[in-house]
Amino acid sequence: MDFAVFHPYVLYATRYPFSKGQSNNNRHCYSSSLYLITEGRGIVRTCGRTHITDPGSLVYIPAGQPHDWIADSRDPMVHVCCYFDWAHVDRRNLADHPSVICYDMAQLNPSYVGPAFPYAIPEFMRVEKVSLWSDWFEKFYTGNQYENEHTYMRSVKTQSHFLQFMEFFLAFALQDDAIPDHRMNKLLQRLDQDILHGKLQPLETYYEELRISRGYFFELFKRSTGLPPTQYINQFRIHRAKEDLRNTDISITEIAEKFGFSSIHYFSKLFRQFNGLSPLEYRKHQMEAD
Known part of the structure; x- marks a missing residue:
């Protein structure tokens, strides 16, 4: 569907x-x-x-x-x-x-x-x-x-x-x-904003504020997003990085730093996992498509 x-x-x-x-x-x-x-x-x-x-x-x-x-x-x-x-x-x-x-x-x-x-x-x-x-x-x-x-x-x-x-x-x-826990909607709103503003907190900060266990937090999170928390955060960042790869000539190193990846190697590894291409290959493919 x-x-x-x-x-x-x-x-x-x-x-x-x-x-x-x-x-x-x-x-x-x-x-x-x-x-x-x-x-x-x-x-x-x-x-x-x-x-x-x-x-x-x-x-x-x-x-x-x-x-x-x-x-x-x-x-x-x-x-x-x-x-x-x-x-x-x-x-x-x-x-x-x-x-x-x-x-x-x-x-x-x-x-x-x-x-x-x-x-x-x-x-x-x-x-x-x-x-x-x-x-x-x-x-x-x-x-x-x-x-x-x-x-x-x-x-x-x-x-x-x-x-x-x-x-x-x-x-x-x-x-x-069929619907996510209402608490998760508010948490996801905050999480997205924290990622966008470079203020992401350790995961325990979020589930301790909800006063739920780590295991239940992971269960609710996956039910609400379809992904575990770390994968959700990485995918969020990768999608934003793809915008810069498509639409700017910013270096891949700068893009990795800009979106909070600890190193260009880690960024490239995650990017390939999500997209089947390295960041450089993805950029070249987009340029050829245009």
Whole structure:
């Protein structure tokens, strides 16, 4: 799975009140959708499953999944909702608005259905603080229209709020083994800054501040980055060194010193381990490619 393509983008977000007994059947959204019931009652049916909804119900429907909404005949529900793509899909040839719903499976165009998220997200969840979640949605309410020169700056702000919400939502919805420990996010932020400013501390400084053992620190670190701490630090430095090898004529010795390697020999050895080439060979290869 190529995680580089995943950049959640909200297409349409709004508040929708149902009428008594109203039904919206056989919906196939081209994008993924998320619904929070804030008032009233109803049901949602999808793929043979039926969920009873009331305030606090949170429903996630992946792109293309058929579903029906049926409001209570006495106390119809209100939901706040958003339609979004996990990765960009250009639907301008499909419709004049970005969030499209198809009501006839035979007419659904699979090439425009948004991608699935690589981790399983529960279809039906419950939240405790409905007003808190509703406030999140309200920050990125947007019309179902494409951006233009007049709306672009507002859209930037809307997407910023939506990305903050997605961090909040995913931390709530995903299992612990699918997301890193929140403490590691802060530590990695600090570690990156320490590397950039030449103020890297011994590893024990970081795990002692977290008040965890060395072994547990290494376990959390690898779960969060895919790499052991030393390899992460070396890779971080090597990537920065590659920029100078590609884009400057600074000597390899100076580059090694600049990025905190103890010697040019150690720098060259690590560089070859990561890239299969020595720094000099990498520079020549880049020059020939240009």
